Amino acid sequence: MPEGHTIHRLAQDIGERFGGWPVRTSSPQGRFTESAARLDGRPLVETDAHGKHLFLGFAGPASAGDLDWVHIHLGLYGTLRFGTGRPPAPTGQIRLRMVGGADPDQPPAHHADLRGPTRCEVLTDKEKAGVGDRLGPDPLRADADPDRAWSRISRSRVSVAALLLDQKVVAGVGNVYRAEVLFRHGIDPYRPGRELTRREWEEVWADLCALMRQGVRDNRIDTVRPEHTPEAMSRAPRVDDHGGEVYVYRRARQPCHVCGAEVRTADLAARNLFWCPDCQRR
């Protein structure tokens, strides 16, 4: 599930469900027990997301103004799932369970279970800022400065495909958005960053902002333009666990929706790269 849009959507959803009320926190799995005990019963007052990093801000015990931030990274297969009403008996490996979202005198309105994250820890304000400092601009954040990414890209001999996945260059882009945005702009994934024009980068950045915002809204990744939708082209819709309509991601050896050429795949830095050799020649 998790590219940047998933994390930003989770920040919103957690804020809506739990924000402002005391939250009961526990770690049925046992790997977050002490921290969960320390946060238990404190109000969740803020949520934040930067790239694929999720932050849940709990009011400090002394109301001194500093927050304790639960820093979560889902990694490849972590999940955070919501339920309503009284939570069921825990099953499997729940790293963090949150129960709350209502007046403490009322039965709990919501619960959420975090499973399989690559990271779940408590950070100070300063430590949280440190995580952000190590990340590139995030197309989903208002404070993002695409020039910071451009200054790295425009000086780099590394391929644009590798640069887009480097979270120090751009934060929040994952394997799906990488493949799709390069397709949408006709860019050869192996082109070195420094051979990109500033204009091309500006167009890619603007597109990432629009695509990822749509991803947050719909909670899935759709990247095909209106003229290439299944309805517009009278083709079968894509069926898999991601749900969204895409041009090349995981479509190896299938015909390109635009030109009919076979979509190609290759290994690039331990990730699967997908592209259309005919459409992506720039």
Added chain:
DNA sequence: GCGGAATGTAGAT
């Protein structure tokens, strides 16, 4: 029911 792959990253080698 089982094997494999996956939208990711850290840490060892």
Added chain:
DNA sequence: TCTACCTTCCGCT
């Protein structure tokens, strides 16, 4: 470059 992390879902038997 490789392995661990250890969930979910798909396809195959």
